[in-house]
Amino acid sequence: MDFLCKLGALALLLCGGLRLGLTTKTPLPVMALSPGGSWIGFDKSMELAVHDINQQEDILADYELQLYINHTNPNEPAKPSSGNADYIIYSNFYDGPDRPMPFLLGSFYSEECAVLCRAVARFNVIQISYGAVSPSLSDRTECPTFYRTVQSATQQNVPRLRLLLKYNWDRVAIIRYSNVVFTSVMESLRDLLRVNNISIVANEMFEDTPSNHIAYLKERDARIIIGLFWDEQGRQVFCEAYKQGLYGARYVWILRGIGYFAPDWAIRPDPAISCTPEEMTLATEGVVITNWHFLPATQDTALTGRTPSNFLATYNEYAGEFSFGDAGSTAYDAVLTAAVVFNKSIERLQLVNKTLEDFTYDDEEMLQVFMEVIDDLYFVGVSGPVSFLTDGDRVGQFKIEQIRGGTAGTVGYFLSHEDRFEWIDEGIYFLNGEPPHDEIRRGDRLVTISTSGFVAICSLCGLGIALACGLLVFNVVMRKQRIIKLSSPNINNLIIMGSLMTYISVILNGLDRDKVGAENMDHVCRAQLWMLALGFTLSFGSMFSKTWRVHSIFMNKKLEKKAVKDYQLVTMVGVFITLESLYLGVWEIRPLVAVLNAYEAQATVEKDLMLIPVVQRCTRHGVTDISWLAGIYIFNGVQLVFGLFLAYETRNVTIPALNDSKNIGMSVYNVFILSCVGAIFSLLMDPLKTETIFLVTSLCVLVSTTTTLLIIFTPKTPRWLQSDDHAERDPAVFVRARAVHCQDNFLAACAKGKQHGYSLPQSSESPLIVLVTALFCEEYIFTDTARSRLLTLYKLEKLSAVTFASFLPLSLGIF
């Protein structure tokens, strides 16, 4: 007994001594609210903080922090009880501890805080919540003195935005559950996205079942979807997303802090959904969550000397089964905030002759001092660096989680103070290995000519070029041969040169940017145009001039007219070429360039790639095709039509001597018809059938050019093969040559004829016949057959004029 008494006395003494020691410190009471009951884990955390502060020498050295905790809903702590919270606060204000208390820590619930924050402000008390995340509490007109050590739900929009910017997603959809918190978060997110030029393709809110809303997201082709809902609605959303296929490598879901206490929320059994855990695992694979982060991974020491892990261990031990684990850190830091503000205010209050214990519920001045201090506050707590935005929101850290195999795991952090991510290993992983696109990607597919088609046409062109070169060599080597000499080899060489250019233009036409490189395409465009236009004018102009010569000989009523000479024909062709070159040259002010025309309507969509066919075209910037092509069409069209006219007029000139003209006439028809086919075909054909157009137009040009060469030159060869002697002795052959190429004046020819004893035809006869007679200059072979044929020609000539008159409008209509 004695011993016990002594022990009791010692204890009393000790206690008394302690009390004595403590009484030297001024008590500093702080109100706190917590749900209570089985949720007294928050009380424990705050008690631990008060203990730590009171232990600390360099903070509130002359004071002792005292905590007055009241419980809002001890019987049902998982439910907010605003009425009770309100009642407690007013009780404290009016009949609470004798000393007024400038700080209220709590409460946990947003609903309670929303009710309290106004009343608290009226009593000049600062409220620091450790659990309320509702964005509406940041409204400074509603809650002027509200602060929180947990980030508001809108704060998560910052890491969300940073993620979008990081992966260049500028097209997102938002889906949220019908709740005022999510609406505020959405509104702040919407404004944030707008400023950053990120478009919202769908903004859906659901109440019962999200199926229609998910369907709409799909319809809008949303790829990056921000989801604002709790676990329960989350399961519904992802079950629906599974059914509608809104998951997998092409989609990224970014959720709000969800499943904080249940990382496997998605695969938890839920009778409300019809999806199996396997399906839910599939649907939520890769889902990104911006979640609250209560204990930093960095082991920075808080001002009470605790590191995050040290705090967790001590807290778990102290709170036992009531521990909230890392989520206890915000309540701890709420106490630290109050303590640091107190400590920092001491000096400032001295300036106005006040001390901390002078506080009363109507002291606005002290509230101002506290608010100024708290707005500038920065200290390290166990939940990381603590500071507040002007609206009372905590600047803190978030963790970035990603669901893999149904369970969320941390992949990185967002450090708000530094506005940057810190990734663990690779950070966010993507099913495809790379971030998906925020919409269907658009790709161009250059519509080109297949190699086989190009090679085939090139081979044909090669053959044509070989033929043209062969004929050119033949003409040059054999130029001394009489028959060649008489066939106007110079004009024929021009035809060959023109054909060569035409063949080359066909090859150029088949080139594209894949074959020669985009940078060379402009030159190819120009070369092709010049080659084709000048090649056509050269060969067709030459044929035209020859036909014109025949025509002028036959249709000229003036007997004195001198026969047209070769050099005159060459001049004529030269004029054509000059005119055409001038026209093209003037247009070079705005040169042809290669452009790509996209045909979006014909695009093919494959998964998330839309392939838009692109066709390469040559065009002039700012100039419509028709305005400059019109000149080419008119110039060459007139040549063509006039050539046709001449050929038609001389079509019945079947006198042996004029067989050549018939050949030329055939060529003119041939070119005319094929040009028309080519032009019409390329105009009417679907431009995407590039290869078909290329093949058909190339074949048109090839066939017309090659047949022209063959028709004009082939008949000469067999004759040349015959002996020269024979040719000279055959009057028909000789006359034929002379007739077309006669260089003599009519009268001179007649005089020559007279020397040979031939008489002139009767003057009563048609001048045409007289003219033709004159053509047989030297030899004056004037047989009965020839005579009767000429009479037929004369009659037919009148007929042809009528026929042609009706044909002309038709052929002009084609252009």
Ligand SMILES: *[C@@H]1O[C@H](CO)[C@@H](O)[C@H](O)[C@H]1NC(C)=O
């Ligand atoms: C508390 O205030 C004292 C005196 O102003 C100061 O020396 C000390 O560093 C403060 N403590 C903290 C943690 O800010």
Ligand SMILES: *[C@@H]1O[C@H](CO)[C@@H](O)[C@H](O)[C@H]1NC(C)=O
């Ligand atoms: C609040 O708690 C204190 C003790 O900390 C107690 O005296 C007071 O009655 C409580 N207030 C209410 C309204 O329960």
Ligand SMILES: *[C@@H]1O[C@H](CO)[C@@H](O)[C@H](O)[C@H]1NC(C)=O
């Ligand atoms: C958004 O677009 C506007 C106009 O195009 C531009 O002025 C502004 O700088 C852009 N803002 C951002 C953040 O890119």
Ligand SMILES: *[C@@H]1O[C@H](CO)[C@@H](O)[C@H](O)[C@H]1NC(C)=O
């Ligand atoms: C504070 O008190 C001192 C002495 O009591 C006095 O001289 C001074 O004017 C006071 N300052 C203010 C701001 O009231």
Ligand SMILES: *[C@@H]1O[C@H](CO)[C@@H](O)[C@H](O)[C@H]1NC(C)=O
């Ligand atoms: C030229 O005309 C004559 C008579 O009609 C004919 O016999 C001959 O075959 C023709 N020559 C050519 C190359 O067409």
